[in-house]
Amino acid sequence: MPAKPRLREQFRNVMRVNHYSIRTEKAYWYWIRYFLRYHRMRHPLKMGAADVSEFLTWLAVSRHVAPATQNQALNALVFLYGKVLDQPLGDIGDTVRAKRPARIPTVLTHGEATQIIALLQEPHKLIASLMYGSGLRVVEACRLRIKDIDFDRQIITVRSGKGDKDRTTLLPSPLIERLKDRKARIQRAWREQDAFYQCDASLPYALRRKYPNAARSLEWQWFFPSQGLCTDDEGNIVRHHLHVSAVQKAVRQAVRATAIGKPAGCHTARVGCRFVRPPAGGHFSARQGEESAV
Numbered sequence: 001m002p003a004k005p006r007l008r009e010q011f012r013n014v015m016r017v018n019h020y021s022i023r024t025e026k027a028y029w030y031w032i033r034y035f036l037r038y039h040r041m042r043h044p045l046k047m048g049a050a051d052v053s054e055f056l057t058w059l060a061v062s063r064h065v066a067p068a069t070q071n072q073a074l075n076a077l078v079f080l081y082g083k084v085l086d087q088p089l090g091d092i093g094d095t096v097r098a099k100r101p102a103r104i105p106t107v108l109t110h111g112e113a114t115q116i117i118a119l120l121q122e123p124h125k126l127i128a129s130l131m132y133g134s135g136l137r138v139v140e141a142c143r144l145r146i147k148d149i150d151f152d153r154q155i156i157t158v159r160s161g162k163g164d165k166d167r168t169t170l171l172p173s174p175l176i177e178r179l180k181d182r183k184a185r186i187q188r189a190w191r192e193q194d195a196f197y198q199c200d201a202s203l204p205y206a207l208r209r210k211y212p213n214a215a216r217s218l219e220w221q222w223f224f225p226s227q228g229l230c231t232d233d234e235g236n237i238v239r240h241h242l243h244v245s246a247v248q249k250a251v252r253q254a255v256r257a258t259a260i261g262k263p264a265g266c267h268t269a270r271v272g273c274r275f276v277r278p279p280a281g282g283h284f285s286a287r288q289g290e291e292s293a294v
Helices: 007-017 022-038 049-061 067-084 110-118 124-134 138-142 173-191 244-258 266-271
Strands: 155-158 167-170 237-239
Touching: 007 022, 007 067, 022 049, 022 067, 049 067, 110 124, 110 244, 110 266, 124 138, 124 167, 124 173, 124 244, 124 266, 138 244, 138 266, 244 266
Parallel strands: none
Antiparallel strands: 155 167
C-alpha cells in the first residue's frame, strides 16, 4: 500500500488542481507553516477552529500585523482545512481582528511619475511606463508575451490576471513605437536562431504537452524575458519572464534618487494611471490617453 502523501505534497496538489497562482501557493504555505510552528508542529488534524482563532488573535495582538496580513493567514488556514483536509473550520469564535485604518493612498503627480520613470534603465523603464500608462500590475507587465499586444487595435490582453481572469486594457499611443522596436529586435533574433532563443519559453499548465512546438514559437516568447534560465515543474530547462522583484527594486531606487518625499513604488505608479476604460461594448473611445504614458 503506497504511503500517504505528506501535508506539503497534499497541499501543493490541491493548489495545482484548482489552478491557484504560484504566488498564492507560496503565501498560503508560509502561513500554514507559521501556524504549525506556533502550535509546536502539531498536525492540523489534531487541531481545530479554537487553535486557528488563537493563532489569528496572537497575530493581531502580539505581532501587530496589518488587517490584510491577518486575512491572508485566515484564508490560508480556511483553504487548508476545507480543501486539503476536507474538514471545514466553521465558526472560528471570537477572534480579535486587526483594525483596518482609513488611509489616503499615495498618488504621484504626472511630473513625479515621469521624473521617476526617466531615471530607470531598459527594460524597467518600458515596464514602468506600461504600469503608469495602461494600469498594469507589475507582474502583469512582466508576463506579457508577443501575442498579447495588438498594435492595430491598440489593445493589451492581460492573461490570468488577478483572480485568474483575462482582461484587455489600453495600449498608450506614446509607447507603440518603443514596443514595436522591442518586438522587432526579438523577432529578428528569433528568426536568426540566436542562442538566446534556443531555450524554450516557460508555458502555463499543460500547454507544453498539448502544443509541443509552442515553447519555441515567436508568439509565445516573453516580451521581457529573464537573462537566466530556470527549471519548470516537469524538470525542463526553460526561460521565464523578468522577475518582478527586479522591477520593484529598480523603481524603489529611482524613487529614492528623485527625493520626491513620497513612499512610492510599483503599485503607486499603477494607482496614478490615467487611462480610458473601455465601455460595456468592449471598444475604446477615440482618446488614447497620450498624457498617461511616458
